[in-house]
Amino acid sequence: MTDNKTIVRPYGDTTGDGMVQVSFTLPIPHDKKAEGAALQLAAKMGLEPAMLVHAKPMGGGFTFFVVYGSVRHLVELEKVQVVERDFPLLGAKEVNAVVKKRMRRKLVVVGACIGTDAHTVGIDAILNIKGYAGQKGLEYYRELRVVNLGAQVAVPELVERARAEKADAVLVSQVVTQKDAHLHNTKEMSAAFREAFPAAKRPLLVVGGPRFDELATGELGVDRIFGRGTTPAEVASYLVHALVEKKAVPAA
Amino acid sequence: MKLDLDPALVRRARQLAREAGAPVVDMARTHTTVSVERAVLRLAGITGADPDGIPWVNRLVDAVRNDAGLEHGVSLPVFHALAETGETDLTLLAQKAAAGSVRFTVPVKKDATAAKRLARRFAGAGIKQIDKRRAERDKLIKRHGDPKQRPWIYLIVATGDIYEDIPQAQAAAREGADIIAVIRSTGQSLLDYVPEGATREGFAGTYATQENFRLMRAALDESSKELGRYVRLTNYASGLCMPEIAALAGLQRLDMMLNDSMYGILFRDINPIRTFVDQRFSRQVHARAGIIINTGEDNYLTTADAVEAAHTVTVSQLLNEYFAKEAGLADWQLGLGHAFEINPDIPDSFRLELAHALLARELFPEAPLKWMPPTKHMTGDVFRGNLLDGFFNLAGTLTGQGILLVGMMTEAVVTPWLSDRDIALQNVRYVLGAAGNLHEDFVPAPGGFIQNRANQVLNEAITLLEDIKADTLLNAIADGTFGIMKRPADRGKGLDGVAKQAEGYYNPATEILESAPAATTDVSER
Numbered sequence: 197m198t199d200n201k202t203i204v205r206p207y208g209d210t211t212g213d214g215m216v217q218v219s220f221t222l223p224i225p226h227d228k229k230a231e232g233a234a235l236q237l238a239a240k241m242g243l244e245p246a247m248l249v250h251a252k253p254m255g256g257g258f259t260f261f262v263v264y265g266s267v268r269h270l271v272e273l274e275k276v277q278v279v280e281r282d283f284p285l286l287g288a289k290e291v292n293a294v295v296k297k298r299m300r301r302k303l304v305v306v307g308a309c310i311g312t313d314a315h316t317v318g319i320d321a322i323l324n325i326k327g328y329a330g331q332k333g334l335e336y337y338r339e340l341r342v343v344n345l346g347a348q349v350a351v352p353e354l355v356e357r358a359r360a361e362k363a364d365a366v367l368v369s370q371v372v373t374q375k376d377a378h379l380h381n382t383k384e385m386s387a388a389f390r391e392a393f394p395a396a397k398r399p400l401l402v403v404g405g406p407r408f409d410e411l412a413t414g415e416l417g418v419d420r421i422f423g424r425g426t427t428p429a430e431v432a433s434y435l436v437h438a439l440v441e442k443k444a445v446p447a448a
Numbered sequence: 449m450k451l452d453l454d455p456a457l458v459r460r461a462r463q464l465a466r467e468a469g470a471p472v473v474d475m476a477r478t479h480t481t482v483s484v485e486r487a488v489l490r491l492a493g494i495t496g497a498d499p500d501g502i503p504w505v506n507r508l509v510d511a512v513r514n515d516a517g518l519e520h521g522v523s524l525p526v527f528h529a530l531a532e533t534g535e536t537d538l539t540l541l542a543q544k545a546a547a548g549s550v551r552f553t554v555p556v557k558k559d560a561t562a563a564k565r566l567a568r569r570f571a572g573a574g575i576k577q578i579d580k581r582r583a584e585r586d587k588l589i590k591r592h593g594d595p596k597q598r599p600w601i602y603l604i605v606a607t608g609d610i611y612e613d614i615p616q617a618q619a620a621a622r623e624g625a626d627i628i629a630v631i632r633s634t635g636q637s638l639l640d641y642v643p644e645g646a647t648r649e650g651f652a653g654t655y656a657t658q659e660n661f662r663l664m665r666a667a668l669d670e671s672s673k674e675l676g677r678y679v680r681l682t683n684y685a686s687g688l689c690m691p692e693i694a695a696l697a698g699l700q701r702l703d704m705m706l707n708d709s710m711y712g713i714l715f716r717d718i719n720p721i722r723t724f725v726d727q728r729f730s731r732q733v734h735a736r737a738g739i740i741i742n743t744g745e746d747n748y749l750t751t752a753d754a755v756e757a758a759h760t761v762t763v764s765q766l767l768n769e770y771f772a773k774e775a776g777l778a779d780w781q782l783g784l785g786h787a788f789e790i791n792p793d794i795p796d797s798f799r800l801e802l803a804h805a806l807l808a809r810e811l812f813p814e815a816p817l818k819w820m821p822p823t824k825h826m827t828g829d830v831f832r833g834n835l836l837d838g839f840f841n842l843a844g845t846l847t848g849q850g851i852l853l854v855g856m857m858t859e860a861v862v863t864p865w866l867s868d869r870d871i872a873l874q875n876v877r878y879v880l881g882a883a884g885n886l887h888e889d890f891v892p893a894p895g896g897f898i899q900n901r902a903n904q905v906l907n908e909a910i911t912l913l914e915d916i917k918a919d920t921l922l923n924a925i926a927d928g929t930f931g932i933m934k935r936p937a938d939r940g941k942g943l944d945g946v947a948k949q950a951e952g953y954y955n956p957a958t959e960i961l962e963s964a965p966a967a968t969t970d971v972s973e974r
Contacts, residue, residue, distance in 0.1 A: 219867070220867075221865070221866055221867045252870070254623075254866060254867065254870045255619045255622060255623060255866075255870075258866055258867075260866075260867045260870060317634045317635045317651045320634070320635055320638065321634065324715065324716065324717065325714070325715050326715045326716065330823065330824075330826075330859075332750075335717075344717065346638070346941065
């Protein structure tokens with residue numbers, strides 16, 4: 197093995213054999229033609245030669261296949277591009293440890309759906325202990341204190357609660373996008389916080405929702421935007437990164 | 449008995465659960481909630497929603513509350529108004545009330561007596577409907593038969609679109625599912641109303657509505673006929689509308705309902721008083737409807753460590769049993785939950801699972817325990833996941849679990865694909881076929897690892913129950929005894945929908961349910 201490989205192929209049992217396995221379902225009954233169809237798909241995926249090792253009818257109109265074959269594509273390592281997250285992903289224990297050690301108090305998160313949006317799916321997925329995608333929500337983190345205000349919270353109320361709770365971060369979720377409601381609401385919210393707090397005391401503003409452009413932080417006046425599929429651990433890791441790692445520790 | 453549990457200890461555990469639970473029952477008897485009151489009106493026949501989709505029952509209860517408060521119950525003011533206006537239909541009354549043309553007052557003396565009589569007649573009609581549904585189920589089970597094997601095989605569908613769910617559920621039944629559960633849309637538990645009509649959009653699940661219930665039950669009745677076994681339907685009586693959903697389930701002949709005594713408090717931050725009041729009423733309805741409840745102890749193990757917190761599952765099962773029986777549920781209706789969630793990397797993890805599962809089996813010998821698959825240690829390595837699910841299935845059959853929720857190797861990866869379900873069912877069939885009767889030979893060694901572990905968990909459960917009793921259950925919940933969540937009784941969602949009953953509070957449904965004739969279902973075969 198050398199470190200300076202630039203081109204690799206999948207490995208079955210011999211260097212360069214290119215062997216992969218795939219399994220898939222086609223919506224057709226199992227017969228000779230179906231097996232031929234599976235092999236055709238394999239060929240189009242670049243598997244040549246391909247072996248159909250398993251075909252099983254499922255519920256009449258479907259067939260499940262397992263195919264092994266040598267894939268002709270080459271992986272060019274030099275052309276691999278990845279978008280790096282600009283903060284490290286931490287587990288709950290690590291998040292708790294950093295907050296405990298560096299802040300020496302609980303990190304306070306206030307969350308809400310603002311405007312007329314009654315879809316608390318997003319904020320609940322991130323905050324409720326039940327969580328999302330097999331991950332527990334922020335309530336599960338011992339060193340975070342979570343105040344979930346729920347749905348249809350007015351912006352002034354959110355600002356007041358954030359002040360009363362001494363929020364370190366405010367999380368807002370927006371699902372409804374009719375007439376760009378999510379953008380208007382978010383701008384209104386960020387303007388209100390800028391008006392109510394001096395820059396140094398303003399809580400971190402985070403919005404999330406399926407239709408936001410993650411790059412629009414400047415335009416919307418928030419510190420961070422999270423899109424579809426964001427997990428609680430990503431949000432927790434970001435909060436720790438932005439509030440603890442990046443900033444000097446605020447006085448408790 | 450395979451564990452050689454000390455009967456005196458088991459009695460002590462039950463006694464402690466009763467003592468810890470009794471003050472909560474007293475509280476539930478002396479409070480009401482908007483959702484309990486709405487459930488009563490739903491039983492009394494109110495249906496439909498306004499043009500904004502807000503159910504008429506919500507509009508009516510809100511109007512009554514505005515005029516007359518909640519503390520007397522809504523039945524007296526509503527049925528007094530019904531008599532006064534000469535209406536015969538509650539939905540029409542709700543529409544008038546929403547338009548502001550009806551005022552509600554709490555009637556007294558003769559008017560109160562008349563309103564009670566009318567309320568009892570209306571609510572009684574709904575409960576009779578539930579009785580009819582139950583008799584219908586008994587008849588269909590007699591005709592089509594129960595599943596041939598234990599455990600019953602429980603599969604989930606969750607597309608968000610009821611019309612997509614139906615063919616999937618029928619396909620799953622054909623492939624061997626005995627029970628179909630339709631997962632609810634994320635966030636429904638926090639809606640303070642039950643959506644109306646057939647729904648085609650949901651978030652990671654399908655809304656529980658009366659029409660969706662009806663459509664799916666009708667589809668599974670077809671499947672039952674086709675397959676020659678009665679296919680059961682499950683949904684969720686949980687969240688802020690627990691009592692109403694229980695009533696709708698009874699009216700539409702659902703067969704099982706997820707219904708835990710503390711899940712909403714701990715995992716959804718719903719107010720503890722609201723939850724216990726709603727829960728008692730919903731369980732009274734389930735008792736009457738012949739519905740099997742499924743409790744949610746598996747959830748504790750997804751947050752806490754499954755070895756360290758094993759005894760909290762036992763404690764919760766004992767509390768769930770006490771609350772269920774107090775509400776009139778019979779042993780055969782108690783699908784007490786537990787789960788296969790021990791970290792597979794720790795030594796003897798499978799022996800520990802067997803000890804815990806057998807403990808539940810022997811503590812509740814007559815209950816159809818609900819056995820939940822691994823989720824916490826399913827990582828996306830689908831090959832290892834399939835192996836874990838195989839061991840889960842083996843533990844289930846070896847310890848005589850009643851209801852087996854089929855684990856998917858793609859847990860935590862995708863919502864199950866058609867092929868995932870097929871592979872999972874193949875896994876179940878193999879294990880039940882190869883080892884379905886192995887429990888006859890499986891007798892843990894006296895004084896051995898499994899017996900010792902089970903006894904240890906029981907002892908830890910008793911210690912925790914003693915603490916809870918000393919502290920009171922509400923305080924224990926407030927202090928974070930379960931899971932790690934602190935849930936004080938004066939906080940949480942839905943608290944503003946709770947009222948202490950005033951002198952003269954009247955609820956016709958509770959009155960009928962509490963004077964209920966004994967259950968009629970023949971349970972000898974279950």
